[in-house]
Structure formats: C-alpha cells, structure tokens
Amino acid sequence: xxxxxxxxxxxxxxxxxxxxxxxxxxxxxxxxxxxxxxxxxxxxxxxxxxxxxxxxxxxxxxxxxxxxxxxxxxxxxxxxxxxxxxxxxxxxxxxxxxxxxxxxxxxxxxxxxxxxxxxxxxxxxxxxxxxxxxxxxxxxxxxxxxxxxxxxxxxxxxxxxxxx
Amino acid sequence: xxxxxxxxxxxxxxxxxxxxxxxxxxxxxxxxxxxxxxxxxxxxxxxxxxxxxxxxxxxxxxxxxxxxxxxxxxxxxxxxxxxxxxxxxxxxxxxxxxxxxxxxxxxxxxxxxxxxxxxxxxxxxxxxxxxxxxxxxxxxxxxxxxxxxxxxxxxxxxxxxxxxxxxxxxxxxxxxxxxxxxxxx
Numbered sequence: 001x002x003x004x005x006x007x008x009x010x011x012x013x014x015x016x017x018x019x020x021x022x023x024x025x026x027x028x029x030x031x032x033x034x035x036x037x038x039x040x041x042x043x044x045x046x047x048x049x050x051x052x053x054x055x056x057x058x059x060x061x062x063x064x065x066x067x068x069x070x071x072x073x074x075x076x077x078x079x080x081x082x083x084x085x086x087x088x089x090x091x092x093x094x095x096x097x098x099x100x101x102x103x104x105x106x107x108x109x110x111x112x113x114x115x116x117x118x119x120x121x122x123x124x125x126x127x128x129x130x131x132x133x134x135x136x137x138x139x140x141x142x143x144x145x146x147x148x149x150x151x152x153x154x155x156x157x158x159x160x161x162x163x164x
Numbered sequence: 165x166x167x168x169x170x171x172x173x174x175x176x177x178x179x180x181x182x183x184x185x186x187x188x189x190x191x192x193x194x195x196x197x198x199x200x201x202x203x204x205x206x207x208x209x210x211x212x213x214x215x216x217x218x219x220x221x222x223x224x225x226x227x228x229x230x231x232x233x234x235x236x237x238x239x240x241x242x243x244x245x246x247x248x249x250x251x252x253x254x255x256x257x258x259x260x261x262x263x264x265x266x267x268x269x270x271x272x273x274x275x276x277x278x279x280x281x282x283x284x285x286x287x288x289x290x291x292x293x294x295x296x297x298x299x300x301x302x303x304x305x306x307x308x309x310x311x312x313x314x315x316x317x318x319x320x321x322x323x324x325x326x327x328x329x330x331x332x333x334x335x336x337x338x339x340x341x342x343x344x345x346x347x348x349x
Contacts, residue, residue, distance in 0.1 A: 009188065016183040024178060039191055044261045046195050051262065061262060068261040068268045075342045104174045117349045121265060127175040140264030158167035 008049055012042055015062050018128060022063070025124040026070040029109035041069045063130070063138045067121050111160035115153065122146065123153045209246065216242075231304050234297040241290040241297075248282055269346055276343040283336045295325070 016038070023037040024030075044065050052061060112120055118139070125135045136146045165173070216239050220232075259271050298321060306314050 012188060012191070013183060016187075017180050020180050021175075021178055024180075025175075039194060042191050043195055043198065048260065048262050051260075064264060064268075065261045067265055068263070072261075072272070075345055076338075101174075101177070105178065108171055108174050117345075118265065127172055138264060140266035154168045157171060161171055162167055 004049060008046055011045060011049075011058065011062070015058070019062065019066050022066050022124050022128065023070055025109070025112055025127070026074060026120070028113045029105060037070050037073055040073055041066045044069050057134075059130075060134055060137050063125060063134075067125075067138060071117055071121070107161055107164045110164060111157055114160060115156070119149070119153050119156075122149055123157060126150055126154075209250075213243070228304070231301060234300045237297040238294055241293045245287070245290050248286060252279060252282070269349065273343060273346045276339050276346065279339050280336065280343065283332060283339070287332060291325075291328070 019041050020034060020038045023034040023041065027033040027037060041062075045062065048065065052058070112123065115123065122135060122139065125138060130138075132143055132146050132150065135150070136143045139146065141149075220235060220239065255275060259268065259275065261268065263271065302318070305317060309317070
C-alpha cells in the first residue's frame with residue numbers, strides 16, 4: 001500500500017462520520033442518498049489528495065469538498081427535490097407512528113430543508129460544532145458576517161421547529 | 165435548554181454507523197470504475213472519428229465535390245460539438261471542490277453561463293449546418309440508394325432531429341434552473 005492509499009484510508013476513517021452527518025443534513029435525512037453523497041465526497045477527496053498540503057487543516061479541507069460536492073450533486077437532481085417534498089408529506093403522515101426521537105429528527109430535517117443553500121451550509125457546520133472562524137474559512141466570508149448570519153439562522157430554525 | 169440547543173442535541177444523536185470494510189472497498193471500486201470509464205470514453209471517441217474518416221475514404225467522397233463538402237461539413241460540426249462538450253466536461257472536473265463556498269459558486273455560475281451560451285448560439289448553428297448539409301446530400305442518396313432505404317434515411321433523420329431537439333431543450337432548461345439557483349443564493 002503506497003503513502004497516498006494509506007493517507008486516504010486514514011482520512012476516510014477519521015472523517016466518515018462527520019461527512020455522512022453533513023450529507024444527511026443536505027439529503028433531509030434520506031440515508032441512501034446521504035451514503036451516495038458521502039461516497040462522491042470521498043471520490044473527490046481522492047482526486048484532490050495530491051493537491052492537499054499537509055500543513056493546512058484537513059478538517060476545513062474536507063468540509064469544503066463536502067459542501068461543494070453535496071450541493072453540486074443535489075442541484076443536478078431535480079427529481080430529488082420533488083422526492084424531498086414528497087418525503088416531507090410522508091413524514092407528516094408517519095409522524096404519529098414514529099418514536100419521539102424519530103419525530104424530532106424529521107422535524108429538524110424538514111426545517112433545515114427550508115433554508116437556502118448557503119444558510120443550510122452555515123447552520124449544518126454550526127450544528128457540527130465548527131468554530132465561527134472555521135465556518136468563515138469554508139464559506140469564504142468574513143467572521144462578522146458569519147456571526148450575524150448564524151444568529152439569524154438559529155432564530156429562524158428554532159421558530160420553525162417550534163411551529164412545525 | 166433553549167430550542168436551538170435542543171436541535172443541536174438532536175443533531176448529535178443522529179445514529180451514524182461506523183464505516184465498514186465493505187464501504188471502503190465499494191469506494192475504491194467506484195474510484196477504479198471512474199478511471200476505467202474515462203479510458204473507455206476516449207477509445208469510443210477515437211474509434212468514431214476513425215470510422216467517419218474511413219467512411220469518407222470508402223465512398224470516395226473526395227471524387228464528388230458537393231458530396232465531399234456536405235459530408236465534410238457534417239463531420240466537422242459533429243467533431244466541433246463533441247470537442248466543445250469534452251472541453252466542458254473537463255472544465256467542470258477541473259473546478260476544484262477545495263475552493264471555499266463563495267469562490268466555488270462564482271466559478272460554477274461562470275461555467276453554466278458559458279454552457280447556456282453554447283446551447284443557445286453554437287448548438288443551433290451546428291444543427292443548421294448539419295441539416296443543410298444533409299439536405300444537399302438527399303439527391304445523391306435518392307439517386308444511389310433504393311427507394312425504401314432512402315425513405316428510411318429521411319424519416320429516421322427527422323426522428324433523430326426531434327429527439328435531439330427535446331434533449332437539448334431539457335438540458336438547457338436544467339442548466340438555466342441550476343444557474344438561477346446559484347444566483348438566488
């Protein structure tokens with residue numbers, strides 16, 4: 001196994017969970033789609049591995065690839081957007097049957113799905129526990145703008161979850 | 165605990181299975197498959213160009229100036245359109261996902277603007293040249309082919325034209341939607 005392969009496997013194992021969680025957020029909780037997106041993200045990681053500089057932060061690098069890949073893949077899938085709406089309807093119908101935890105997940109995914117792509121990206125990283133500085137680096141925005149937007153999105157998300 | 169903290173708590177409790185050996189194998193297979201597909205595409209394109217050139221030589225098109233010109237134009241616009249498409253795929257692949265969100269979106273918007281330009285200007289010109297060349301070849305076809313085969317060529321080319329038109333329309337609509345989506349964000 002050469003150095004690239006070893007490094008790739010290490011990156012894969014260390015980052016799989018956070019990439020999968022972020023993809024789940026983009027895929028409104030659709031596990032199958034999130035798995036496909038995660039695989040696509042790691043294909044891109046492999047493609048870009050030679051360009052990765054060891055001195056830069058692997059976390060920010062992975063998040064950039066995840067955000068750009070997930071959004072690009074989902075934009076291509078118009079059917080998914082329709083399916084997403086359909087899923088939301090099914091979720092409402094199923095809500096009575098699911099456990100309390102499942103209901104909370106569905107409600108959270110539905111509210112995240114209502115956000116714009118950039119707001120969704122910011123809040124998913126906030127939920128993942130990234131610092132505002134790291135979020136600003138992934139988004140290519142300044143820290144102050146990110147702080148203001150996080151505050152606004154938190155309020156919007158909380159209101160949505162309360163009224164759903 | 166406020167509402168947002170409860171959401172954050174729910175987020176952390178999402179059940180995510182650890183990646184298995186099988187998942188990693190599937191990923192490596194996918195990476196290998198992509199590389200193989202790229203090689204196959206290159207072989208197919210080279211073979212197509214070879215067949216077209218052989219056909220050109222085989223029917224001794226060069227001996228008939230008008231036929232040679234029309235066939236040459238048809239092959240030329242096809243090759244140009246394929247080259248543009250390949251360049252476009254290459255450009256999209258080279259868009260680095262390691263850029264930040266804002267930078268990546270800007271590059272993606274520029275890419276789709278160029279694509280729509282190709283669809284709305286270059287593609288209609290290519291189709292017009294192709295159709296006109298084909299139309300000028302019809303008398304030669306009628307003279308040298310059987311009636312049934314001649315009708316088959318005319319009808320099938322019309323069907324291909326309609327199908328192509330629908331495909332291009334669908335693609336343009338999809339790319340305009342993506343561009344709008346990128347601008348709205």
